[in-house]
Structure formats: structure tokens, C-alpha cells
Amino acid sequence: MLLLQSEIASILLNGLQQGAIYALLGIGLTIILGTMEFLNLAHGALYLVGAYVGLIVFQETTLTNGFLYSIGITSLGFDGGFLAAIVLVPVIGFGIGLLMERFVAEPFYDRPETDQLLVTFGLALIVEETIKNVIGGNTFQSIAPSTLFGVNVSQPVSLPFVGLFPSWRLLIIVITFFVIGVTYLAIERTDFGLVVQAGTRDSEMVRLLGIKINRSYSLVFALGAALAAFAGLIGASIQTISPQIGTTQALVPAFLTIVVGGAGSVRGAIAGGMVLGLIISAMTQTYSQWAQIVLYLFVALMLVFRPQGLFGTAEVGE
Amino acid sequence: MTDREVATDGGAVAESGEPASASGGSALSRLRERDDFVVVASAAALIVFPFLLVDVLGIVGDVIGLSIGGYTGLPSLVLIYGIIVIGFNLLLGYTGLLSFGHAAFFGSAAYSAALFSQVVPSPLLMVVVGTLVATLLAWPIGFVSIRRSGVYFAVLTLTFGQALYFYALGPGSWLTNGDNGFSNIEADGLFLGALPFDAPLTPLPFLDSYTVMYGFAAVSMLVAVWVGNRIINSPYGLIFEALGENEERVEFVGLNVFRYKLMAFVISAVFAGVGGALFVIHEQYIHPTTGLYWIQSGDFVIMTVLGGTGGLVGPVFGAFVFEYVANVVSGVSLPAIGSIGSLWRFVLGAVFVTIVWVFPRGIYGAGEDLVAMLTDRSGGEGGGDTAAADGGERE
Numbered sequence: 001m002l003l004l005q006s007e008i009a010s011i012l013l014n015g016l017q018q019g020a021i022y023a024l025l026g027i028g029l030t031i032i033l034g035t036m037e038f039l040n041l042a043h044g045a046l047y048l049v050g051a052y053v054g055l056i057v058f059q060e061t062t063l064t065n066g067f068l069y070s071i072g073i074t075s076l077g078f079d080g081g082f083l084a085a086i087v088l089v090p091v092i093g094f095g096i097g098l099l100m101e102r103f104v105a106e107p108f109y110d111r112p113e114t115d116q117l118l119v120t121f122g123l124a125l126i127v128e129e130t131i132k133n134v135i136g137g138n139t140f141q142s143i144a145p146s147t148l149f150g151v152n153v154s155q156p157v158s159l160p161f162v163g164l165f166p167s168w169r170l171l172i173i174v175i176t177f178f179v180i181g182v183t184y185l186a187i188e189r190t191d192f193g194l195v196v197q198a199g200t201r202d203s204e205m206v207r208l209l210g211i212k213i214n215r216s217y218s219l220v221f222a223l224g225a226a227l228a229a230f231a232g233l234i235g236a237s238i239q240t241i242s243p244q245i246g247t248t249q250a251l252v253p254a255f256l257t258i259v260v261g262g263a264g265s266v267r268g269a270i271a272g273g274m275v276l277g278l279i280i281s282a283m284t285q286t287y288s289q290w291a292q293i294v295l296y297l298f299v300a301l302m303l304v305f306r307p308q309g310l311f312g313t314a315e316v317g318e
Numbered sequence: 319m320t321d322r323e324v325a326t327d328g329g330a331v332a333e334s335g336e337p338a339s340a341s342g343g344s345a346l347s348r349l350r351e352r353d354d355f356v357v358v359a360s361a362a363a364l365i366v367f368p369f370l371l372v373d374v375l376g377i378v379g380d381v382i383g384l385s386i387g388g389y390t391g392l393p394s395l396v397l398i399y400g401i402i403v404i405g406f407n408l409l410l411g412y413t414g415l416l417s418f419g420h421a422a423f424f425g426s427a428a429y430s431a432a433l434f435s436q437v438v439p440s441p442l443l444m445v446v447v448g449t450l451v452a453t454l455l456a457w458p459i460g461f462v463s464i465r466r467s468g469v470y471f472a473v474l475t476l477t478f479g480q481a482l483y484f485y486a487l488g489p490g491s492w493l494t495n496g497d498n499g500f501s502n503i504e505a506d507g508l509f510l511g512a513l514p515f516d517a518p519l520t521p522l523p524f525l526d527s528y529t530v531m532y533g534f535a536a537v538s539m540l541v542a543v544w545v546g547n548r549i550i551n552s553p554y555g556l557i558f559e560a561l562g563e564n565e566e567r568v569e570f571v572g573l574n575v576f577r578y579k580l581m582a583f584v585i586s587a588v589f590a591g592v593g594g595a596l597f598v599i600h601e602q603y604i605h606p607t608t609g610l611y612w613i614q615s616g617d618f619v620i621m622t623v624l625g626g627t628g629g630l631v632g633p634v635f636g637a638f639v640f641e642y643v644a645n646v647v648s649g650v651s652l653p654a655i656g657s658i659g660s661l662w663r664f665v666l667g668a669v670f671v672t673i674v675w676v677f678p679r680g681i682y683g684a685g686e687d688l689v690a691m692l693t694d695r696s697g698g699e700g701g702g703d704t705a706a707a708d709g710g711e712r713e
Contacts, residue, residue, distance in 0.1 A: 039469050107675070113468055113469065114410075114414070114416050115674060115678065117416060117469070117472065118416075118619070118623055118670075118674045119671055119674045119675060121616065121619070122620075122667050122668075122670040122671035122674060123667075123671060125663065125664075125666070125667035125670065126664060126667040126668060126671065129660075129661070129663045129664035129667055130664060132660065133660060133661055133664060137660065247613075252476070252480070252612070255469075255473050255476075256473070256477070259470070259473050263469075289488035289489045290488070290489060292480070292481070292484035292488075293481045293484045293485055293488075293489070296477040296478070296480045296481040296484070297477070297481055299473070299477050300462065300474060300477045300478060300481070303466060303470060303473070303474050303477075304462055304465065307466060307470060
């Protein structure tokens with residue numbers, strides 16, 4: 001099938017937009033994995049929390065079932081708009097990350113990785129079920145704002161080569177790439193990042209140098225959590241919100257991303273996210289039924305022929 | 319009594335006056351490992367299981383005013399999942415490989431059994447065909463996945479399972495009927511329409527819960543227990559266990575690690591295949607989400623870990639707890655809190671986290687330790703020792 005120039009351009013844009021969300025998730029997962037060698041299957045739950053906190057902060061939402069509905073609360077939300085959400089969601093994600101590191105991850109640092117997978121898997125189940133039972137198991141509409149900074153973002157804009165493209169999606173690409181860039185610089189160019197990177201290589205040595213690596217651990221975990229929650233907010237602004245998105249839209253893609261990019265590598269997570277985003281976007285636009293199948297088979301081939309990923313150096317846990 | 323004395327003579331107690339209970343324990347454990355004993359004990363348990371679950375709990379439930387009794391189909395369902403987790407435990411509990419893709423074997427067996435039933439409506443052949451398909455599928459998937467370990471193995475098995483799920487949901491709809499689910503299953507009775515599955519085995523009114531389906535599942539379970547026990551206690555199973563403890567050493571001894579891991583994977587898929595075929599006969603319906611989605615694989619993991627890895631009884635007990643919570647506890651309405659309903663998965667998650675955190679040996683393992691501790695002190699120490707050994711083995 002021959003693709004038009006405009007189709008290729010829109011595949012690229014959609015791919016970048018989806019890839020940026022995968023990259024945000026992947027960076028969070030990969031820095032936690034790389035620094036603490038902790039496998040966090042609850043990463044998708046953080047995305048889920050981000051989406052729901054975003055929903056509640058953004059607008060007044062009508063509830064139709066769940067515990068809150070059963071005790072007479074029929075609507076929930078602060079109607080704070082998207083800017084409030086964009087500030088609050090990462091902060092709450094950060095806080096949850098700090099607590100999670102202290103109370104869930106730390107007791108499991110010295111236990112086998114199977115135990116880490118299992119306990120965080122259970123935790124993800126608990127978070128998902130809590131949201132389902134408290135706020136309701138129904139699907140909510142996505143929460144894209146109509147204006148931001150007084151600029152209308154609900155109308156499509158006309159782009160060269162592409163034609164009409166939703167301006168909100170374009171803005172998302174800008175925002176997410178900004179966040180990805182800042183995170184990348186924070187890890188590659190600051191002292192904090194240097195400690196984190198050194199901790200990945202040899203945490204005992206870092207401790208001997210008199211650096212409080214435990215504090216860095218909590219910060220890294222919280223940063224990863226904040227990124228996941230932020231990804232949840234961005235995802236919620238373009239896709240519908242339901243308790244299942246934590247696993248389907250976030251956890252599984254996040255793992256695929258770091259496997260493709262190479263575990264422990266921030267650069268790899270960004271590249272992996274982009275590759276997966278482009279595959280999904282290209283397949284959705286051409287043979288949409290096969291999109292997910294091709295995605296999974298690509299990752300399987302990647303694992304077989306290049307297990308260290310695009311940018312990874314060695315496999316974690318081998 | 320003579321058994322115990324023989325064991326004492328042959329045991330390591332000859333030199334010192336160790337408490338008799340310790341050697342008694344070892345005699346008991348030796349007895350418990352014997353094939354015929356395991357099969358006879360399982361048969362006894364299978365004979366009373368539906369009566370206890372459906373009738374006795376039903377009466378107790380009537381007395382205390384909570385509907386805690388099982389329904390007629392539940393015992394069979396527990397056995398079906400029990401068969402699957404016996405195999406899954408060989409992989410997770412012994413070889414130490416965590417697969418998040420066993421729904422692939424469960425689901426493909428279920429679908430192929432369902433499709434085959436339209437050609438030959440024989441449940442026995444359905445199980446054979448389903449198991450065969452699952453086995454043939456496990457070989458290439460295992461061959462590729464086993465090359466990686468840890469989280470990479472988990473993600474690889476997950477990707478294959480998910481690819482199959484999306485195939486069944488979308489492009490494969492011509493075969494699987496896609497999102498509508500597959501319900502054209504021609505298996506009404508055990509022998510060409512005779513002995514319908516939901517009919518009671520006996521004409522006795524108080525044994526209604528013993529259906530033909532239950533008999534079929536129970537016989538399959540007995541075979542699974544026998545095979546599982548044979549594997550666990552064979553030199554072959556010992557190598558599986560050694561692989562879980564220290565792969566490198568097994569390699570140094572000169573054994574082909576890859577081959578043994580692959581065999582553990584394929585054997586566990588065979589059990590999943592048997593379970594999948596039985597499941598579709600029991601439910602008369604299969605959907606990509608119940609059959610192939612990764613949450614189903616996750617459920618196998620939960621059952622196995624919940625009950626306790628590393629034994630024959632633990633995982634089956636986990637399957638029982640899981641299905642009991644999913645199907646019975648979810649329907650219970652408590653006086654103060656109200657209906658549990660959709661909270662059941664929450665309860666399950668909380669119990670699961672607690673088990674992983676505090677009792678790595680699972681509910682059954684924790685119960686064993688408790689009984690050992692209560693019955694006598696030396697037994698308690700023994701229980702503690704095995705727990706420590708178990709903890710060591712998992713590292």
C-alpha cells in the first residue's frame with residue numbers, strides 16, 4: 001500500500017505523541033530499575049492514580065456507581081482546570097513515590113526479584129480495585145481542556161504536509177518533550193544525576209564515599225512515580241479513563257519500552273518509547289487489527305536478537 | 319507403628335536419643351512422598367470435597383445466615399484450576415521461572431478443544447487435542463523465552479500471550495468468533511451425548527453436587543496429582559529444584575540447563591492445556607479475555623503463590639482459596655458492611671500482598687508451620703528450619 005505524504009506525516013506526529021507517553025513511563029521505570037534494581041509492577045498503578053487525580057482536579061465529574069455514589073456523593077471534583085492538574089498530579093505522584101519507596105520497596109531490596117514482582121503486582125491489583133470500588137468502575141470521558149492560557153486548543157490546526165491536526169495533541173508533544181528533556185538533563189548533567197548514575201554501577205562504593213545513597217534512592221523512586229503520574233494525566237487528556245488503563249495503557253507498554261530501549265538507560269527509554277509509538281501509530285493507520293500483534297512480536301524479536309536493547313549495556317537480573 | 323520403627327532404624331537417629339517425634343515426622347514425610355499414598359489420599363479428599371464445600375458449608379451458612387456454601391459447579395472449577403497450578407508450580411516453585419504468559423496455553427487448548435468438538439463431539443478427545451495444541455505451542459515459545467531469565471523471561475512470555483490474545487480478538491475472529499466469544503461447543507455428555515455433564519453421578523438426592531463433570535474433573539485431577547508427584551520425586555524433578563536454587567552449579571555438573579528448563583516449561587504447559595480443555599467443557603463458552611488475556615496468567619501466579627509454591631498441595635489449595643473468594647465470598651452479604659460483591663478482587667489483592675510479604679511459603683506452608691509449632695516443639699523447630707531453607711532456596 002502506497003502512503004501519501006500527509007499520511008506519513010500524521011503517522012510520525014501520532015507516533016511521537018504516543019511515544020512520548022511511553023517514554024515518560026519508561027524513564028520512570030528504568031531509573032527505578034537501574035538504580036535500585038527494583039522491579040515495579042505497580043508502575044501502571046501510578047499512571048492510573050495520575051489519570052484519576054487529574055480527572056478530579058480538572059473538573060466536576062458525575063459519579064454513577066462505587067462507594068462514594070452509594071453514600072450519596074453524586075459528583076466529585078474541584079473544577080480546577082488543566083493547569084492546576086498539571087501542577088498537582090506530579091506533586092502527588094512524587095509524594096506517593098516517596099511513601100512507596102519507604103514502605104514497599106525498601107523491605108524488598110534484599111529479596112529475590114520474583115518477590116518484588118509479586119508484591120508490586122498485588123499492590124497494583126489493590127490500587128486498581130480501590131479506584132474501581134470507590135470512584136466507580138465505569139469509563140470517564142477524556143479531560144482535554146478547551147483553552148489553555150487563553151488560547152483555544154480544541155480546534156485543529158493546519159500544518160504543512162500534514163493538513164489538519166488536533167492542536168491539543170500538538171501541544172502534548174511539546175509539553176511531554178519538554179518534561180522528557182528536563183528529566184534527561186537532570187540525570188545526565190547534575191550532581192544528583194551523577195550520584196544516581198554512580199549508584200547504578202556500584203552503590204556500595206557511593207556509600208563509602210560518604211554520599212547518602214538512600215536519600216537519592218527515595219528521590220529517584222519519587223521522580224519515577226511523578227513521571228508516571230504525569231504520563232497518566234497526559235494520557236487521560238486524550239484517552240478515556242477507566243480502572244483498567246493502569247495495566248493496559250501503562251504497565252505493559254512501560255515494560256515493553258524499557259525492554260526495547262535497554263533496561264537502566266534513560267536514553268534507551270526515550271528511544272524505545274519513540275520506536276513503539278511509531279510502530280503503533282503506523283500500524284493503526286494501515287492495518288489496525290494487527291497493530292498490537294505486530295507490536296508484541298517486534299518486542300519478542302528484539303528480546304531474542306538484541307536482549308540488551310537499543311542503548312542498554314547489560315541485562316538486569318542475569 | 320511398625321512403619322515408624324523401621325524408619326527409626328534406617329534413619330539418622332541411631333547414634334543419639336533424638337526425640338521419637340522427629341523420626342516419626344520423617345517417617346510420615348517419607349510415607350507422604352510415596353505414590354500410592356499420595357493418590358489414595360487425594361482420592362479420599364476428592365470424594366469428600368464437594369460434600370464439604372457445597373453441602374456442609376451450605377448448611378453452616380444457613381445456620382449463621384451467610385451464604386458461604388459453594389454452588390454445584392464450583393468443585394469442578396477448583397479442580398480444573400488445581401490441575402493448571404500443579405503444572406505452573408513445577409515452573410515457578412521448582413525451576414524458579416515466573417511466566418506471565420501461561421494463558422496462551424490455557425486459552426489455545428480451550429479454543430482448539432472447542433473447535434475440535436464440532437468435528438468429533440467427544441470430551442476425552444477434546445482434552446487430548448487441546449493438550450496437544452498447548453504442548454506444540456509451548457515448544458517454540460519456551461525455546462525462545464527460556465534463553466532469557468528473570469524479568470526478561472516474564473516479559474517474553476507475556477508478549478507471546480498478548481500477541482495470541484489480540485489475534486483471537488481481531489484478525490483471528492473467523493476462527494474464534496472474536497469478542498463475541500465461542501459457544502458452539504458440542505460436548506453435552508461424557509460418551510457421545512450419554513451421561514450429560516450436569517447430571518448427578520448417583521441417584522442419591524443428598525449427593526447432587528457430585529455431577530458427571532465433577533467425576534471427569536476428579537479423575538483428571540488424580541492423574542495430574544500422580545504425574546506431578548512422580549515428577550517432583552524423580553531425579554528429573556530434583557534437577558528442576560536444583561535449577562531454582564543454583565543454576566550455575568547445575569551447569570557445572572555437566573547437565574544441559576536449557577533442556578531441563580525447556581522441559582519444565584513444556585510440562586507446565588501440558589497441565590495448562592489439560593486445564594484449558596476441561597475449562598471449556600465445564601463452561602461451554604470461551605472468550606479471549608477469559609482464555610488468553612494476561613490477567614488470566616496473573617491469576618495462575620496468584621493462585622500458586624497464595625497457596626504456597628514448592629509442594630503439591632499448596633498451589634491446589636491456592637486455587638481453591640482463589641475460586642472460593644471469587645465465586646462464593648463475592649456473593650456474601652455481611653451484616654455491617656453489606657454485600658462484598660466487586661470487593662472480592664480487592665480482598666484477594668490484600669491477602670496476596672500479605673502472603674508475599676509475611677509468609678513466602680504461602681497459606682498452606684504457613685498452616686503447616688503453625689501445626690508443626692502447635693503439635694510439638696521439636697516439630698516446630700523442624701518447620702522453622704524448612705521455612706528458612708525455603709527462604710534460602712528462593713534467593
